[in-house]
């Protein structure tokens with residue numbers, strides 16, 4: 001069992017503004033406040049520790065996991081032999097080689113040692129017990145206050161974030177905010193993705209204009225008007241993003257005053273409150289990339305605190321819906337509801353009714369379309385009946401946009417190429433956002449437990465497609 005050494009301050013739910021809070025989510029699990037002596041306090045000059053001698057149990061356990069999974073690169077490349085890593089590099093603290101001798105002889109390691117060192121210090125810093133003031137998040141953007149999506153710095157400035165005073169804080173915050181900010185930065189009328197910089201196609205401009213008529217409106221005059229202003233965002237294959245604390249997702253509606261949001265996290269690895277999933281527990285919580293799927297693997301063991309019952313401060317106007325799969329719906333605020341469904345999208349698609357390109361949009365964060373299917377190894381996941389095979393054609397038929405991210409240039413290219421020749425996909429879509437970097441990706445390196453040489457950044461790139469519109473042709477009956 002992972003035992004977290006971090007504690008969470010108790011903060012009134014509706015006071016996001018002036019509170020600083022520790023991160024929970026991702027690999028960290030919130031624990032109730034503990035007496036101070038139960039968790040280490042690491043000073044800023046004491047945040048580097050070799051994994052095996054870390055004062056943080058979760059990091060020691062991660063080291064053990066890497067030792068059981070990762071092969072020594074020298075044994076592999078020179079001797080074509082698979083031997084587990086045992087020796088910890090004194091410079092980065094990660095278990096990297098089978099022996100000191102192999103570590104000394106490996107000229108490649110110096111190319112990524114400094115990144116590993118950075119990742120080591122980041123992990124210790126998050127658990128150091130210092131007040132993580134960078135996680136103080138702003139409240140709603142006023143109707144008159146312009147926000148800019150040019151890059152993180154300008155975004156934070158125009159969102160009135162407290163100033164970020166170190167690269168490390170910056171990495172923590174970009175990782176915390178990458179999912180909601182990636183979505184808002186695409187959908188918002190001041191998006192940095194435009195036709196001028198050739199990231200948005202004319203078809204994309206049409207799709208985005210449709211959504212923006214719902215997203216950007218003056219304050220509603222009455223309840224009926226208010227009720228029509230709802231955007232549904234379907235987040236497919238959701239994993240880590242479904243375990244982000246709701247107050248982080250609340251940043252999304254804050255940018256669109258006058259519009260309400262319903263987020264649907266849908267996927268077999270969705271995080272549900274108070275559900276114990278032994279298979280997820282066992283794999284640990286590191287955001288690593290699993291070799292089989294190439295995706296940030298299940299291991300996001302963040303376990304959301306059991307949600308409190310709705311005390312009437314926030315309202316949801318949805319009737320209670322039973323999806324027939326493990327699910328949970330919560331009204332986070334009057335502008336945000338979140339439903340998590342542990343299912344594949346095909347299982348629940350029919351329950352969402354008619355799709356409307358003015359109100360419905362799909363996101364898939366690092367879906368791994370181009371990776372071999374774990375269930376049908378001769379197929380890519382985009383073709384596989386158990387993964388994306390039945391899903392993407394249905395989304396294209398809806399004519400609603402689908403935005404996709406990837407964690408490296410290679411990852412994006414592999415997913416895009418995998419669309420070629422797939423029945424129901426190839427030739428059935430228009431580009432709406434051309435593949436390229438995402439200004440709101442995480443700037444933190446995620447290191448793979450199965451091989452610490454593999455490092456990626458969450459949401460590095462983004463692209464988007466939509467089902468082809470076919471004009472109804474005059475068939476010559478007149």
Ligand SMILES: [Zn+2]
Pocket residue numbers: 072073074075076083097098099102
């Ligand atoms: Zn070796």
Ligand SMILES: [Zn+2]
Pocket residue numbers: 089090091092093094096109113114116
């Ligand atoms: Zn090293």
